[in-house]
Amino acid sequence: MPAVQQGQSSMEARYTLDxxxxxxxxxxxxQSRFFEFEDSYIEIDPPGITIDMDYRTLTFHSNxxxxxxxxxxxxxxxxxxxxxxxxxVDLWDTQAP
Numbered sequence: 001m002p003a004v005q006q007g008q009s010s011m012e013a014r015y016t017l018d019x020x021x022x023x024x025x026x027x028x029x030x031q032s033r034f035f036e037f038e039d040s041y042i043e044i045d046p047p048g049i050t051i052d053m054d055y056r057t058l059t060f061h062s063n064x065x066x067x068x069x070x071x072x073x074x075x076x077x078x079x080x081x082x083x084x085x086x087x088x089v090d091l092w093d094t095q096a097p
Contacts, residue, residue, distance in 0.1 A: 029060045043073025
């Protein structure tokens with residue numbers, strides 16, 4: 001787990017997927033053209049205002065390639081990437097103890 005500064009938190013979760021789930025996830029990342037997205041989509045707070053939004057990182061490893069995308073907020077995230085992130089969250093929710 002990465003180092004965390006005061007006032008920040010970090011969480012990493014790993015789950016075991018059955019072969020069908022894994023195949024479906026890999027297919028969705030591939031269909032979304034994940035490796036073609038920018039490396040980050042960060043929504044900046046307006047001047048003088050601090051909005052409490054988490055930073056999220058979505059990482060995909062496939063065929064010797066690895067890509068991580070840092071996300072904050074939703075106004076800058078392309079629709080297909082936002083949908084993919086939600087699918088990962090939904091899968092995570094079904095795996096949580």
